[in-house]
Amino acid sequence: MSDMEDEELFGEAADEIRGDVEEHLAAARDALPDADAIWTVEADNTLGVLNGLRSALAAEEVEGHLRDAKKWFTIGERADAFEDADDLREEIETIEDVLDDLEDVSDTVGDLASTIPELRGELESLEDDEE
Structure with a gap:
């Protein structure tokens, strides 16, 4: 194989790697919850919300x-396959930040979902004691 063929193959591989990164980033973005889905909730009570x-x-x-x-x-970065990877790096960091926020909020909501029924039970017990 000539050096020219090697360069051409490396260029194709670099394009494919970049394409894979871009596809996975787009899929990650698509998998993020819709803003309305976390804002508008229909339920009969707090626990349902x-x-x-x-x-x-x-x-x-x-x-x-x-x-x-x-x-x-x-x-791709270790192979020095990208001419400019700043846009990919920024997109990864942006999605990581949103994912961290989602996980933090989910943990908080989970804590609330487990303590609200306990609190309700305690309040009901107090009400029953008063009667």
Whole structure:
């Protein structure tokens, strides 16, 4: 194989790697919850709202796509396959930040969803004691 063919193959591989990173980033973005899904919730009570919100915040699919994007990005970067990877790096960081926020909020909602029924039970006990 000539050096020219090697360069051409490397260029094709670099384009494919970048394409893989971009595809996984787009899939991660698509898997993020819709803003309306976490803002508008229909439920009969507080626990229903919290459970609906917790479901809307689910981000496992985002995590998987982000992991794949970072994997291919790392390979491409180590192979020095990207002429300019700043846009990819920024997109990865942006999605990571949103994912961190989703996880934090989901943890908080989970804590509330587990303590609200306990609080309700305590309040009902106090009310029963008064009667």
